[in-house]
Amino acid sequence: MAKQVKIKDIALMSGVSAGTVDRIIHNRGNVSASSRKAVEAVMQKINYRTNIHTSAISIKKTYKLTIVMPTATEGEYWGFILEGIEKALAEYSDLNLKTEFVYYNQFDVYSCAVLFEQVSETEQDAVIIGPTFVEETVKLCSVLDKKSTPYVFVDSVIEGTSPIAAYSIDQHACGRLLAESLSLMIPKGAPFVVFRSKRLGNLSANNSVARFEGFKEYFDGSMNAKKLSTVPISMLDPDDNAVAVKKLLEEHPDLQGAVILNSRGYIISRILEELGNSQVHVICFDYTINNVKELRKGNIDMLLCQHPQTQGFLAVNTVIKYLVYGEKTSAAHYLPIDIVMKENVDYYQDMISF
Amino acid sequence: MAKQVKIKDIALMSGVSAGTVDRIIHNRGNVSASSRKAVEAVMQKINYRTNIHTSAISIKKTYKLTIVMPTATEGEYWGFILEGIEKALAEYSDLNLKTEFVYYNQFDVYSCAVLFEQVSETEQDAVIIGPTFVEETVKLCSVLDKKSTPYVFVDSVIEGTSPIAAYSIDQHACGRLLAESLSLMIPKGAPFVVFRSKRLGNLSANNSVARFEGFKEYFDGSMNAKKLSTVPISMLDPDDNAVAVKKLLEEHPDLQGAVILNSRGYIISRILEELGNSQVHVICFDYTINNVKELRKGNIDMLLCQHPQTQGFLAVNTVIKYLVYGEKTSAAHYLPIDIVMKENVDYYQDMISF
DNA sequence: CTGTTAGCGCATTCAC
């Protein structure tokens, strides 16, 4: 390995002092044009990387980081994201970080609007955003852009914003994978049903749409496409769901598969169990307590999962590297789509054990 | 966050000097029993974590790390492990690490014995071991134990050794997952075949055995168990394999599934393709170039993968943390068993992008 | 065996 170039070396080579070099690197101003020119010339030739250790030691600034996301319940999706965030923050405990966590109700646009407004008015060095509502998010981001405050997305990418990075999964690919899994499980041409969320107007619904697109695309031109029927499920009316499923089974006694485009698969699998139906293969999304329980019982066959912890972890990592070390990452990161079944679920959760 | 405890604090609390505390933390000797006792008592009460940054800049010692494993080809299993190792080493580039990579032929006990002997005679601060042959590994480890040289396993855990950590996957669970996947793909009672490696007397074979146990266990008592037939495949005689598969298909024209207990699934899937058979579902192990190619072509339906990069990465991490910061980890780590199919393969490889 | 102390390389700050 080549010996690390130090700030002192650059100073020497460009005929200025270390302090001046530092001021240039960190854009702190108070540098004469001639000094800047000399230093920049040297920097071009030389591959300088700030030494994170010495840097971390001597940084006195307290960085303020705001995390805005839907209310996080332990063991559920946003809870896992939070886990990853906290894990990463723990690794940077030597840094002087001040974090503020604020949450909105993901089922309530208003709570989101109010909170985002609040965040807009607060001063901070960076923001990690877990978006749900498109319009509100775009608005928040435009304010942040104006203040040149960097922000990172977890869970989704929002059009019309310019985050320094976004960690999510490819929803379209999720849909295709869902279709591939289903078609491996049921005979060609066998009837199946697609359950979609009733909720509209927010991003979850958007994700759902992208998944559905991918799902349909996979089947395009194949026989199965004709058998596709979709049923909306409701979070609020459990009885409605039971009735709908029952009706469906009566109409299609040979139903082989049920896929749910969101994380509410446990609702359907429970109904199927109650109806004594064990013939229908069930696939849905996300590693949640309820889904895992159903997976273990054998009522759900397969879960397609993202790894929310990793999203949170990487989001923090990116922000710190950007703020403290001036490192930049590419903007869009699609994380792996994990397949979890009964026999590998035990080993899934500990993934980030480092 | 609670304020970080410093070495000086511990020294104060236990009535000794900072130097003594440091000697105790790093097992550098030259400490009286009474001092040790006092300090350890305080350490128990207090949650001390060495500040990696100040530590890193002041360390003068050059740690020597030896990595022994089977010859690593890029894009294959051991190549990925190496990737993870190098990734981790890059993160510790500020540390004064001296690494020595040595490789043996995983198909040749003798080359392993010779190399391990050599490693035994070299002095180093820690060793990362990728084992293949049990006896040779046990012998090496007993030498290391005597010298109190810490070592970490990747890929497998070997009985009768005491590594500071081991990163592998649960082979038995792999077998069960294989069975679960297969039974989702083929109708109940449909005939399938199990391909096993011919090679014996080494650990790969051991892994294979464990996988087979898990596989059988899953089917215990079910109808499918009766349909189980196993065929050995040979790495060396491709023609033999083709003949065997052809014969198998003639005997079982309704064959629905083929599982391969090792990473040579591409050999079988290619033969099936050549024979024009697209009805048999193929599942095998490991993300290798050949397997992925067959997966993309649709000849292999599913790959069960470990994430070798992560194994290598964590192995290095553990060693460094142990050596430099005196941190200990629990010994056995079973990593996730990943399921890779055509539609999620694109997002699998970048997993360690941090 | 133990306490003391000189760096480690950088960001910051304060005289100039």
Add this chain to the structure above:
DNA sequence: GTGAATGCGCTAACAG
């Protein structure tokens, strides 16, 4: 606008 001085917490060498 600039350069030199200071301090971060830890390690390692040295003097007792």
